[in-house]
Amino acid sequence: MAYPQDDSDLFSPLSILVAGAEGDDPGNGDTGNGDGGHDDGQVGIATKTRAKPKKPSQFKVLMLNDDYTPMEFVVMVLKRFFHMDLEQATRVMLHVHQKGVGVCGIFPYEIAETKVNQVMDFARQNQHPLQCTLEKA
Numbered sequence: 001m002a003y004p005q006d007d008s009d010l011f012s013p014l015s016i017l018v019a020g021a022e023g024d025d026p027g028n029g030d031t032g033n034g035d036g037g038h039d040d041g042q043v044g045i046a047t048k049t050r051a052k053p054k055k056p057s058q059f060k061v062l063m064l065n066d067d068y069t070p071m072e073f074v075v076m077v078l079k080r081f082f083h084m085d086l087e088q089a090t091r092v093m094l095h096v097h098q099k100g101v102g103v104c105g106i107f108p109y110e111i112a113e114t115k116v117n118q119v120m121d122f123a124r125q126n127q128h129p130l131q132c133t134l135e136k137a
């Protein structure tokens with residue numbers, strides 16, 4: 001899956017930096033930038049930069065209920081991939097069993113995606129229909 005956030009989600013606020021001023025040009029000073037060679041030292045490639053980097057957005061890993069996956073298997077998954085102890089894992093499994101869906105954890109996108117794949121692969125290998133997905137937190 002492609003990384004779902006656009007650049008504007010990563011940084012704010014926007015400021016503009018003018019790079020490559022003509023003082024750095026080793027040639028005759030005309031940068032061929034269409035300004036007719038008015039060397040005011042302010043031409044170059046305009047690039048965006050941001051004053052304040054933002055945290056990457058977080059994603060919930062959700063576990064879905066089904067009628068067939070054994071409770072013990074779900075508890076094993078929660079212990080193995082989400083580092084829960086037996087008590088936590090049992091609580092989350094029963095929550096999913098009763099409500100239909102529950103949160104296993106909240107992670108940056110790539111980690112959340114990896115966990116979903118690990119759970120789905122492990123369930124498939126053991127022929128259980130357990131489903132796991134992610135959702136923006």
Ligand code: TYC
Nearest residue numbers: 064065066069070071096097
């Ligand atoms: N509902 C399942 C059962 O009764 C147990 C279960 C719990 C399955 C959580 C999936 O995500 C799940 N065996």
